[in-house]
Amino acid sequence: MKSDNYRIEDSIYTKDTGKYGKSLFAKRDFLKDELVFIAYGPLVTTATLYTIPVSAELKIDPTQPEGNLSQYICHSCDPNLGIKNRTCFVAFKDIKRDEEITIDYAMIGYEYADEIAETGRTCMCGSPICRGKWGCYKELSNELKEKYKGYLSEWLV
Ligand SMILES: [Zn+2]
Incomplete structure (x- = not known):
């Protein structure tokens, strides 16, 4: 991929979820591990x-x-994206065109700053495995660290 030709709009778009404001959606199908x-x-x-x-x-x-x-x-507590290096969001599983794309914030951030109050972290992902609030690496269980291995921001691990 030539970075001078990279256009983020070719891969993703925003739409209102009707649940928690705007979110990102896939503009085409992506295979697991493909850069989104x-x-x-x-x-x-x-x-x-x-x-x-x-x-x-x-x-x-x-x-x-x-x-x-x-x-x-x-x-989302059941994300379809992971992160490679520190800024590359890749498919954590196969993604279909027009599917909402989400990441577990625990794959990116170690902890939340004081400015972001506990109440600001309420998760509305609706997944059966929802943990109730946005994730951070510090609070991630060993089981999830294992599940997310290879899809965590490189500075965390
Ligand atoms: Zn959740």
């Missing part, structure tokens, strides 16, 4: 609800530039 999108944005040091950590200190702010689709990635 690369998150991008300026590096910042302050966490928000949207930031994507890439190290213990640095995060990507996906709300910049305006219209950046990476900011709409939602959490």
